[in-house]
Amino acid sequence: MPPWGLLPSQIPQRLEVLPGPSSLELFRRSRRIAAWGFASYAVVVVAAFIIVGRPGPVTLFALVALVVGGAAFGLVGPPYVERIKDEHREGYTVWRQNTLWKPQVDAATGFVIRPAGARALSLQEEAVALKRVREIARYLDER
Secondary structure (H helix, E strand, C coil), X not given: CCCCCCXXXXXXXXXXXXXXCCHHHHHHHHHHHHHHHHHHHHHHHHHHHHHHCCCCHHHHHHHHHHHHHHHHHHHHCCHHHHHHHHHHHHCCECCCCCCCCCCEECCCXXXXXXXXCCCCCXXXXXXXXXXXXXXXXHHHHHC
């Protein structure tokens, strides 16, 4: 931020965001959990084949656990889907693409980084916009 501060016209609109993790953060968590689950499954199956030499109870248990876990996840639905709907009801999105009819906000600060109806930001544009609004938020919080 410049040492003389910000003009009011340089401060983007700030929306009230829902408390807790955003749908994007929940999506990223779900993806990490799925990756760890599949990696664990692969380790169990490979270890069972190495130790036992053929499919056995451990492999069967791992297969059943994978199918039951997948079915439960499919029935309950990923947690981020409900959060996306909640964010849309509140009038914003934190997603870069596919929701251009809502303003895109930074979930950490609530500042709008892309107005509703504007084209989707590229990854680089989003990174620059997020950095800018977080610097603005820090500046405003220090005042």
